[in-house]
Amino acid sequence: MANNQGGNQSGGRSTRGFASMDPARQREIASKGGMSSGGNFKNDPARAAAAGRKGGEASGGNFKNDRERAAQAGRKGGEASHASR
Numbered sequence: 001m002a003n004n005q006g007g008n009q010s011g012g013r014s015t016r017g018f019a020s021m022d023p024a025r026q027r028e029i030a031s032k033g034g035m036s037s038g039g040n041f042k043n044d045p046a047r048a049a050a051a052g053r054k055g056g057e058a059s060g061g062n063f064k065n066d067r068e069r070a071a072q073a074g075r076k077g078g079e080a081s082h083a084s085r
Contacts (some may be wrong), residue, residue: 014020018029041048063070 018026021029041051063073
């Protein structure tokens with residue numbers, strides 16, 4: 001007979017993961033919510049502003065003030081869309 005290496009101890013059901021925990025343990029974990037995520041920006045406008053600036057830097061901004069960059073991106077997109085033709 002095959003060796004049960006999948007970690008299933010309860011008749012084919014996994015004994016690992018959140019769904020297999022007892023309900024009390026699930027509630028304990030779920031009650032912590034987003035605490036470990038660093039929370040939201042509701043009470044820290046300076047942190048929110050810093051995150052917004054960081055996001056804008058990472059995206060490279062928009063093309064509003066750089067027509068040449070916009071044209072270059074458009075050409076690049078056109079090349080990619082016509083590459084298989």
